[in-house]
């Protein structure tokens with residue numbers, strides 16, 4: 001596996017899920033794969049779970065790990081071509097990327113959407129330069145439009161907790177004080193569409209995700225109707241994806257607090273579980289009582305980030 005961005009990159013999903021189960025039960029059993037191999041993790045944005053879980057996964061596999069916070073220690077990087085670099089950026093990405101590739105065997109990249117230019121973001125302009133110029137396998141640690149390590153961990157968690165063979169999974173928008181990327185809901189939708197679940201997306205008008213991620217999901221604008229009978233409620237905020245109106249891309253169209261997940265919302269479900277990728281803004285996305293309840297899976301989801309990362313990095317090492 002040379003790149004990991006989309007669900008199809010992991011191949012057969014049932015095989016991937018059984019491999020995750022095997023890795024979880026024997027996470028130090030593959031250390032020969034990573035011996036004398038180096039993972040370089042590059043962060044253009046903040047992180048807690050991805051930073052810790054991916055490093056842990058690589059160490060489980062016997063790898064050396066280097067973590068670089070770009071623009072906080074390295075030279076500020078220019079990402080545009082055709083510019084005169086007379087500002088505060090000392091180095092161009094097109095030199096920095098092949099140099100970074102010299103020091104590692106595998107690269108993970110976190111580079112969030114800029115949320116100002118839809119075409120630039122949805123072309124995955126930044127991370128595709130790592131694919132093109134690093135000479136190394138590259139996996140996403142949340143890029144402009146996808147967060148596959150999170151979605152894979154979420155699916156592992158659903159598999160571990162489902163009470164019937166085809167659970168109803170609902171992705172619901174929730175309000176936020178900032179404009180957030182669509183990467184997490186995009187990947188969650190992509191992976192749920194590929195999994196054997198009854199998948200529904202509910203969001204206010206104007207927040208429709210890109211059709212390539214919505215896929216075969218049912219879209220329901222009435223949140224109560226969507227949540228009725230749900231086995232899993234996956235809450236997340238995202239800014240306007242600019243599908244209905246491109247000029248609204250990256251904007252906050254609503255802060256409607258009736259979408260905040262509270263005990264009443266959970267009472268509409270089939271004794272459902274609450275899920276969120278974290279970090280979460282309590283009081284906006286979800287109430288304290290819901291996220292602290294015994295039906296909250298936010299910690300098991302975070303724990304499974306180590307497993308999803310270990311399966312992905314293992315696959316990449318096996319293909320070197």
Ligand SMILES: CCC[C@H](NC(=O)CCC(=O)O)C(=O)O
Pocket residue numbers: 142178180181182183184237277278279280281
């Ligand atoms: C894994 C999630 C990362 C990111 N979350 C945030 O940027 C939250 C920032 C905030 O709440 O201030 C997002 O929504 O894509």
Ligand SMILES: NC(=O)OP(=O)(O)O
Pocket residue numbers: 046047048049050051142150277278279
């Ligand atoms: N869920 C997730 O990716 O968390 P971080 O942004 O803290 O890595």
